[in-house]
Amino acid sequence: MSVILVNNISKKYIIKHHSKRQGDVKDAVSGYSKTLFGNKTKVENEEFWALTDISFEVEQGDRLGLIGSNGAGKSTLLKVLSRITEPTSGNIRMKGRLASLLEVGTGFHPELTGRENIFLNGAILGMRRAEIDKHFDAIVDFAGIERFLDTPVKRYSSGMYVRLGFAIAAHLEPEILIVDEVLAVGDADFQKKSLGKMKDVSKSGRTLIFVSHNLTAVQGLCNKGAFMQQGKLKTFGEVGHVINEYVQSVSKFRLCQSWDTPESAPGTDDIRVKRIEIKPTVELKTSFIDVRIPLKIVFEFWSMFEEADLNISVFLYTMAGECIFNIGSSPKTMKKGIVRGEVDIPGGFLNDGSYYISVMVVKDSANPLFFFEDAISFDIQDFREGTAWYGKWPGAIRPLFIPVNTWQQEFM
Amino acid sequence: MNSSSKEVYISNGKTTLDYWSEIWQSRELFWILAKRDILVRYKQTVLGVAWSIIRPLLTALVMVFAFGKIAKLDQETSIDYMLVVMPGVIIWLFFSQSLSLVSNSIVGNTNLVSKVYFPRLIVPLSSLMIGLLDAMIAFGLFVLLCFWYQYIPDWKVIFVPVFMLLAYLGAFGFGLIAAVLNVKYRDVSQVIPFLVQFGYFASPIAYTSELVQKNLSQTSTGDFLYLLYTINPVAGSIDGLRWSLLGDFSAFNFQSFLSLVIFDLVMLIIAIRMFRKSENSFVDYI
Known part of the structure; x- marks a missing residue:
């Protein structure tokens, strides 16, 4: 049964351009007098379509993840869905009580106490007084603010503020829940807790629409995905497939970067990057790298120190920004010149997906000299044999060298 | 609380069919927003609620001094001038305060309007509660002053709520138009204080x-000027309140009463229509 039916939604904004820029006070004053005395500065109106022809359908119990780069129209779509602003054309049919959570702690008043704000925020989000009463203890417990219940929220730490906001929202019981980027706040522990709570929500058969830049969260939580680009819906369907489309469209893979002279290279006065590269150590039969292929990372830099104890530290991240590992070399005394480091990543270790690497040069094993972020990125394709299953293999790594053994323990 | 059968239809220019019932269902939000405004108001003040007494009292005392004692208007009245001034002060403070609050309500609650859906009319409606509390x-x-001056109003006091309601509706209608315009044109927030000062x-x-x-009747254009004078809804409300509170002191003023009722009706109709037309796109202009 479909609970949300979005039909050709478009949203137009008018952007005004003044033909003359009004930068400083003098311009502002002259512009002001011009408007006063009828000599109007020419204002050009430009149409901007934040959304164009969006159509999709959400079934009861679906968890839809909305992804796309900044300015793709995700937030505008959420605003239209949650009735904060109206579409320019098209229509939406929706069945059931909807609650939208576009920010944590909407309407919190700094002067009011935690207790008062629970009731205020709950009512704003559409909870009935009786519901809030019922969940009150659970909310306080979830947020962990028992001691500060009667303290004005303006005295809360930002963490407490966010926790309280999320705790209230988590105890909403709408049939459709719309959530925007709330996981971007709070510490890791709290993020885990809130993600868990959202999983509970989805398990209870309610419908969830979730926007996040954290692809891992989307992957873990959602069953359907929608990838938006420049106001258009590019892909809609199974979440793994949609995430792949997104990642491929945004990541420009950079397998190698090198510089000829220290002057042009990135770095500091003492450290200049010469080359960073990732390459397969076996000959490829295909045009891409798959999960079996062993890889080598090569990193070279100019050291301007006459003599220094240096080591390098390598970080590997998933495209979603999660760090898979961080390994370092042991410090060695290096003279002025070019220093080279190598890391071997065995085949059958990383899972299929996109990764990027950052490298850090460290002096005296304690002072980071230069952190070369997002230095190279690469993509690993799936390969499997001897299995009839072709769904997305879960996990950031797929360490095939860890054996899983089974045997017949007993006969019956 | 099973509302799963409820279907929402969203498209351009379309407000929900059950517009008023939706507002009625949001009455809890209405109360809690009103409560918020009231709770927050005197936070971090030493005198707190006492301000709600000090303000009308001081205003009335200044008036009595300036108009009663210096302009010697008190010589023409049969009852104590303080009692003549008080109904005026009550209505005036209520009207001017409500007008400012309502006209600023949407812009002042941007953080809500841009993040959550609820019937938008709740915001201006709830912002009036502060003024009502102050008026009470x-x-x-006024009752204390009646004891002080040993004055007993007659049976007409039962009409007090009628005139308060008429003043309320006038401030709401006029303020709501200003609130809608204020979203797009902040000039309104410059004009309102001026209007309030003028109205004083x-x-x-x-x-x-x-x-x-x-x-005015002694001048040639007196009738016209008096008509202009009665268009002011505050005049009608104060006349009515004086009639009901001050016994035989003042006669019922039909002209200002009629123009007050017309003002309220016209303003309300225009205001609600304007509001409904633009409430779904507040966020785009705020």
């Missing part, structure tokens, strides 16, 4: 409509 406190003050002198707070009529 001021009425308490144009309204019969410290003088009476009888006096105005008497003085």
